Amino acid sequence: MRNTIAVGLISLGLGWSSAAADVSEMIFYPEPDFAEGIFHFNYQGEKNKNYGFMFEKGFDPERIVYVRPAEHRIEKLRDGSLKVSFSNTDRYSYLQRAYRDDFLVSDEKGIVKILLSGGDCKSSSDCVTAENILTVNIPKGYGVRSYQGLDQDLKPLKNPQWQRKGNTYTLTARDVKGACIMMELERLKPGQAPTHPAMASAAAIKPAAKPAAKNEAPLAAPIKGPSEGDLNVAEVETPAHAPQVPREPEPEVRPVAVAAPKVQEPKPQVAVEAPKAEEKPVVRNDAPAAYFRNFQLFENRSVVALNEEGKARLNEWVRQFRAGGYQSVIINAYTDSIPPQRLKHLYATNEILSAARGKVVADYLIAQGIDASRVSVNGKGALDPVASNDTEEGRSKNRRIEFVLR
The missing domain is CATH 2.60.40 (Immunoglobulin-like)
Incomplete structure (x- = not known):
């Protein structure tokens, strides 16, 4: 990157x-x-x-x-x-x-x-x-x-x-x-015609934003400023929530009535020893990963876009989170020590950049069904390095997402 x-x-x-x-x-x-x-x-x-x-x-x-x-x-x-x-x-x-x-x-x-x-x-x-x-x-x-x-x-x-x-x-x-x-x-999909919004002019601009088409996904809140600027406002910041992915319904579990076995009355003077309960092995679920390097989650040369392998990793992380019965997760996002220079007009500091990346991960976890009230994000910036920032290898290790489970 x-x-x-x-x-x-x-x-x-x-x-x-x-x-x-x-x-x-x-x-x-x-x-x-x-x-x-x-x-x-x-x-x-x-x-x-x-x-x-x-x-x-x-x-x-x-x-x-x-x-x-x-x-x-x-x-x-x-x-x-x-x-x-x-x-x-x-x-x-x-x-x-x-x-x-x-x-x-x-x-x-x-x-x-x-x-x-x-x-x-x-x-x-x-x-x-x-x-x-x-x-x-x-x-x-x-x-x-x-x-x-x-x-x-x-x-x-x-x-x-x-x-x-x-x-x-x-x-x-x-x-x-x-x-x-x-x-x-x-x-565009194959056969789909290009779309062009109506061209705005200074005289035609109205404060009210144009309503979204019936089948069009609404945009996030427009950029605030002294005026609305023009038609069909697009946002600058990362959307507040990633598109919600519907959860697959969990199979319905119905109680099954089991007939109690008939117990014969013991004969006089004969002691009947109760059978020992069969010991079942303890099943331990693997804990979710404690951290990921940024390159494992985000697209190459992109600030906040998850790649397909990263989404697969997070899907598995969600499965293990649920299986482990955890109640909440804190997402700590980190950068290296170099101040932002690419797209610095959007991410002025390392703290803002790391918070944006952490929020993308949080939004994805929420989209997979984790309750939003159980997820929080901290943009740590260059704090708490795990390696030297003097080398590219060390900086790569410092650019990471960490999970604290509760």
């Missing part, structure tokens, strides 16, 4: 003193399975200015596959971050390879949620971009369930403007520090 993400994907560091008629464009080209993608950034501003963009420490510059103009400089700053600078220019562009966890929020039961950023200016606390344009091309085989325009703080934009041509969606946000797109996509 990668621990770095380009800030250029979530924050575009631009070095202007004032933003006059500047335009920032981002175009996202995902692979058909959302395993990877390409971000294409373009910027146009004032002439003879100095511009640049920055990446988090540890970023691999090989992910930048194209930069124009050719007269640019790449330097490593004291904090370990990477900066690409341009001088005396009014426009530049670059292409960057994106990995799955750079943009994927979740992928569960055919519903894919992605979060894309056009970057935000960082030259001053009050700088804005005249036009921030974000475009995403939806791969074939997917339909759009909902979409939303957000600012750099992931709050709904006040006046988002949308355009759609076929499977291409474009958001234009004016006079903002930064802009993002949140989309919820549905993987």
